[in-house]
Amino acid sequence: MARKSRSSSTSSALSWRSVQLAPVTLLWGSEEYFISRAKTRIRAQFMERYPEADRVEISAKDYRRGELAAASSPSLFSTSKIIEVDQLSSMSEDFLHDVMDYLQRPEQHIAMVLSHNASNSRGKKLVDFFRSSESFPFVECKPLKTDREKLEFVSQEFKDHRKTIDAKAIQLLVAATGADTAELASACSQLMSDAPDVVTEELVHQYYGGRTEVTAFKVSDAVVSGNSRLALTLLRHALATGVDPIPLVGALAARMRHIAKVYGSRGNTTVLASELKMAPWQVEQAQRDSRRFSEQDLAEIFRVLAEVDAQLKGEGTDPLFALEKAILTMSRS
Structure with a gap:
C-alpha cells in the first residue's frame, strides 16, 4: 500500500x-x-x-x-x-x-x-x-498531567454522552478522583448512569463528599470567597474526622497560584487560557477571585502558605494552629 x-x-x-x-x-x-x-x-x-x-x-x-x-x-x-x-x-x-x-x-x-x-x-x-x-x-495515549487536561477530559466525556455537567461540578469531580484517569472515567460513567441530565456540584458532593480532596476543595472555596467562619468550620470538621492537612494546603496553594497567574490581566479569556495553560472557565473564576486581593495580600498569603507547609512537615510545634491562622489570614485579606 x-x-x-x-x-x-x-x-x-x-x-x-x-x-x-x-x-x-x-x-x-x-x-x-x-x-x-x-x-x-x-x-x-x-x-x-x-x-x-x-x-x-x-x-x-x-x-x-x-x-x-x-x-x-x-x-x-x-x-x-x-x-x-x-x-x-x-x-x-x-x-x-x-x-x-x-x-x-x-x-x-x-x-x-x-x-x-x-x-x-x-x-x-x-x-x-x-x-x-x-x-x-x-x-x-499520554497521561492527563495538568488540571486543565483533566477538566477538559471530564467535559468531553459528558459531551460525548449528551449529558451536562456544571463547571463547579467538574472541578469537584477532578479534585475527588485524584490523578488516576481510570478512576476519573469511572466516576464520570457512574454519574452519567445514575444522575439526571444535568450533574451539579451538590450531586458530586453527595457521591464523593467524604474524600479528603473534596474537603480541600470546599475549604479553598470558602477561603477565596472571604467566608472565614465557614472555612474554619470546614477545616475543623475535616481535621476532627481524620483528614490529612497537607492536601488541604496543597489545594489552597493551587487555587492561589491560579489567582496570581491572572492577577491584573485583561483581554480575551480564551487567549489568556492558552497562554497560562488553564481552562477558559478557570481563568474567569480566578479573575473573579482576584478582585478580593491586593498584591500585598497575595505576597503575604504565599508567605503564610510556605510557613504552614513547613510546619506541617515537621518544622513547627503546633502545625494545626498555624493552619487555622493561615486560613484566617487568607480569608480575611
Whole structure:
C-alpha cells in the first residue's frame, strides 16, 4: 500500500477518542486507560465489519521471525483477524524487521493494533514511520498531567454522552478522583448512569463528599470567597474526622497560584487560557477571585502558605494552629 506523508501543517498525532479503523494503527503513550479505550473502539469497528473475525495477541518482546506472517494468514475458520501487538518498547529486532516489511504490503481483512508505552526510543524507525504517514494512524495515549487536561477530559466525556455537567461540578469531580484517569472515567460513567441530565456540584458532593480532596476543595472555596467562619468550620470538621492537612494546603496553594497567574490581566479569556495553560472557565473564576486581593495580600498569603507547609512537615510545634491562622489570614485579606 502506498503511503502519503503528512503535511507540516497537519498534526502528527490523532486522538484516541476519534481513531478510525485502518490496516495498522500505532497507539503511543503510557496511559493504559486510553490505550484500552482506543483498542475497544477499533475492535468494535472491525467486528462490525467482520463479525466472525479472530483476535490474535502477540508480544513484540518475545517475537520470533515469521510470526506476523503466520498470524495474518487465513485460518481454518476465518480470513479476517484483528492482531494486537503489545510491548513494543521492548520489541525484538525480528519484530521490527517483520513489521516494517508488513507495512509495505498490509493484508486485506486484517486490522493490526500496535501499542508502545513511549518509555524509550526503542523502534524509532517504526515510530517515525507512523508519525509521517497519513495511511497509518499514530494515536497519542499520554497521561492527563495538568488540571486543565483533566477538566477538559471530564467535559468531553459528558459531551460525548449528551449529558451536562456544571463547571463547579467538574472541578469537584477532578479534585475527588485524584490523578488516576481510570478512576476519573469511572466516576464520570457512574454519574452519567445514575444522575439526571444535568450533574451539579451538590450531586458530586453527595457521591464523593467524604474524600479528603473534596474537603480541600470546599475549604479553598470558602477561603477565596472571604467566608472565614465557614472555612474554619470546614477545616475543623475535616481535621476532627481524620483528614490529612497537607492536601488541604496543597489545594489552597493551587487555587492561589491560579489567582496570581491572572492577577491584573485583561483581554480575551480564551487567549489568556492558552497562554497560562488553564481552562477558559478557570481563568474567569480566578479573575473573579482576584478582585478580593491586593498584591500585598497575595505576597503575604504565599508567605503564610510556605510557613504552614513547613510546619506541617515537621518544622513547627503546633502545625494545626498555624493552619487555622493561615486560613484566617487568607480569608480575611
